[in-house]
Amino acid sequence: MLKEFVKLNHYKFAKEASDWEEAVRMSCECLEVDGTVEANYKDDIIACVKKYGPYIVIMPNVAMPHCQECAKGVHKTAIAFMKLKKPVSFEPGNPEMDARLFFTLASCNPDQHLENMTKLSELLMNEKAVAALLEAETPEDLIKIQETCLEG
Template identity: 80%
Template sequence: MLREFVKLGHYKFAKEAADWEEAVRMSCEALESDGTVEANYKEDIIRCIKKYGPYIIIMPNVAMPHSQECARGVHKTAIGFMRLNNPVSFSPGEEDKEAKLFFTLASCNSEQHLQNMTKLSELLMNEGAVEALMLAETPEDLLKIQEDYLD
């Protein structure tokens, strides 16, 4: 999975984001750059979070920004990865609602999306890989994590 992020250019490393909204926008940039999603997709995600709360926080320090399947402006099924040096809070004062790692989902093919979710689940169940991702700074780091923990 990490190898695929590097191959497709679906990754971003950043120091910080001003707030969770900026972080969500930043997490969509790599998917926008190759036409996987259109610019409206990030705003759709932000609207959903404002409406339903921080449902995208799936475990401490890990967010999975997404909107509904077959959302408007989604042209390919993919996952984008972003790591921030400094976490953003989705609910001030609640440490368990902070995120440094973002796995942004785009889906227009349910079978491929299910395969992506399975790979992502396997990745997130590997504590060593998640800890290494928290420190990753380059695409080479992603490839090394893939080799060390997932192959």
């Protein structure tokens, strides 16, 4: 999965974002560049978080920005990865709701989406891989993490 992010240019490393909204926008950029999603998708995600709360924070340090399946402006099923050096808070005063790793989902094919979710779940259950991702700084690091923590 991490090698696929590199191959498709679906990754971003950034120092920080001014707030969670900017982080969500940034996490969608590489999906916009290759036409996986249209520009409205990031705004749809932000609107959903404002409406339903920070449901995209799935565990400490990890957010999974997404909007409903078959969202308007989604043309391909994919996941993008973004890592921030400095966490953003989705709920001030609650460090459990801070995020540094973003796995942004786009879905228009339910079967492929389910397969992506399964791979992502396996990745996030691997504590060694998550710890390594928090230290990653380059696409080469992503490939190394896949080879050392996820294969074998």
